[in-house]
Amino acid sequence: MTMEDSQVLRAIRDRRSAREFLDAPVEKKAIARIIEAGRLAASGANRQPWHFVVVDDPAIKRNLRSICEAAERSYYAKAPEELREWFAKHSISPSKPFLEVAPVLIAVFFDPHAPYAIPSVWIAIANMLLQATKEGLYSLPYTPTGAELGPALGVPESYSVAALLPIGHANRPVRQPRSPLPQVTSLNRYGVPFLSD
Amino acid sequence: MTMEDSQVLRAIRDRRSAREFLDAPVEKKAIARIIEAGRLAASGANRQPWHFVVVDDPAIKRNLRSICEAAERSYYAKAPEELREWFAKHSISPSKPFLEVAPVLIAVFFDPHAPYAIPSVWIAIANMLLQATKEGLYSLPYTPTGAELGPALGVPESYSVAALLPIGHANRPVRQPRSPLPQVTSLNRYGVPFLSD
Numbered sequence: 001m002t003m004e005d006s007q008v009l010r011a012i013r014d015r016r017s018a019r020e021f022l023d024a025p026v027e028k029k030a031i032a033r034i035i036e037a038g039r040l041a042a043s044g045a046n047r048q049p050w051h052f053v054v055v056d057d058p059a060i061k062r063n064l065r066s067i068c069e070a071a072e073r074s075y076y077a078k079a080p081e082e083l084r085e086w087f088a089k090h091s092i093s094p095s096k097p098f099l100e101v102a103p104v105l106i107a108v109f110f111d112p113h114a115p116y117a118i119p120s121v122w123i124a125i126a127n128m129l130l131q132a133t134k135e136g137l138y139s140l141p142y143t144p145t146g147a148e149l150g151p152a153l154g155v156p157e158s159y160s161v162a163a164l165l166p167i168g169h170a171n172r173p174v175r176q177p178r179s180p181l182p183q184v185t186s187l188n189r190y191g192v193p194f195l196s197d
Numbered sequence: 198m199t200m201e202d203s204q205v206l207r208a209i210r211d212r213r214s215a216r217e218f219l220d221a222p223v224e225k226k227a228i229a230r231i232i233e234a235g236r237l238a239a240s241g242a243n244r245q246p247w248h249f250v251v252v253d254d255p256a257i258k259r260n261l262r263s264i265c266e267a268a269e270r271s272y273y274a275k276a277p278e279e280l281r282e283w284f285a286k287h288s289i290s291p292s293k294p295f296l297e298v299a300p301v302l303i304a305v306f307f308d309p310h311a312p313y314a315i316p317s318v319w320i321a322i323a324n325m326l327l328q329a330t331k332e333g334l335y336s337l338p339y340t341p342t343g344a345e346l347g348p349a350l351g352v353p354e355s356y357s358v359a360a361l362l363p364i365g366h367a368n369r370p371v372r373q374p375r376s377p378l379p380q381v382t383s384l385n386r387y388g389v390p391f392l393s394d
Binding site: 006007008009011012013015017031032033035036037039040041042045046048050051052053054055056057060080082083086087115116118119122123124125126127129130131133134141143153154155156162163176177178179181184185186187188189190191194195 | 203204205206208209210212214228229230232233234236237238239242243245247248249250251252253254257277279280283284312313315316319320321322323324326327328330331332338340350351352353359360373374375376378381382383384385386387388391392
């Protein structure tokens with residue numbers, strides 16, 4: 001089935017995760033629009049349980065990288081086999097140079113006690129990923145598992161980190177393939193095709 | 198600060214949650230494009246841990262409504278005070294007529310054992326909410342807390358439900374206000390303004 005693309009669908013289709021960024025600056029206004037996309041997201045009880053810390057200071061980026069890599073090393077040691085295989089296949093290791101190379105990081109914090117906090121903050125992040133694509137920029141929804149980034153950025157203890165989004169220019173990365181729509185969709189009952197055409 | 202809107206940012210800004218739907222049909226192709234927006238989302242290790250069940254059968258919608266309302270009544274009884282106040286203020290009760298009135302529901306299931314399953318499925322849902330807006334349709338990221346919807350739709354036990362998205366036409370609902378950008382954004386350290394202009 002062919003789909004006529006809206007600009008929204010086109011941004012969704014064009015989006016790619018980058019792990020290798022170019023050493024080229026990013027406009028502050030583009031960053032502002034990316035955060036705007038997050039700020040306007042739906043949230044549980046409209047609590048908007050997020051705070052965005054834009055990091056462009058090289059020393060702070062280096063520090064965040066170092067904190068994340070330490071946490072990654074301990075996470076990898078106990079990651080499920082399946083995930084470690086995927087990491088190996090995609091040359092992903094506990095080393096995260098993109099946290100230092102990308103000109104800007106957006107650290108996305110959230111209040112885990114807000115209602116529906118995790119869905120809310122990930123809706124905001126999804127919006128940000130699309131707006132970055134629209135700006136001709138690349139990102140990656142990097143989740144610093146187990147890393148405590150709040151203290152390094154002076155963020156109140158009541159917040160947790162959801163993601164650290166590197167933002168920058170990149171050589172267009174390859175898109176991972178997706179399962180076709182009929183395979184992931186049913187009509188009224190699991191296994192009944194939604195689209196017969 | 199004013200932002201020139203891209204079509205992506207405009208869809209984000211235009212999106213509204215609807216709880217009252219009109220009795221007007223929705224095109225199947227629009228539903229397909231909404232699911233397409235979810236299918237193409239980023240996911241942990243590209244596992245695409247989702248399955249979408251489109252429900253347009255009135256008897257099945259009625260059954261899902263009934264299951265959700267039973268779960269809601271038990272959830273409300275133990276919800277935090279703050280959330281119950283917000284519900285009351287917005288006339289939200291355990292009664293969920295939109296699950297029956299909306300012409301289509303998309304039940305979004307996911308495999309909770311996939312890596313980064315919850316972030317992944319909520320990125321997909323965020324994309325779907327935007328594409329619905331782009332189609333001139335309304336939705337609501339309704340999370341059927343505590344409700345087991347899998348058995349009613351024949352979905353394998355390995356899946357959990359993330360959201361039940363009513364999709365339809367609606368009288369344009371009022372948008373909830375958002376905190377201004379400077380209030381939710383810092384530069385390099387919490388509390389340092391990102392935008393001085």
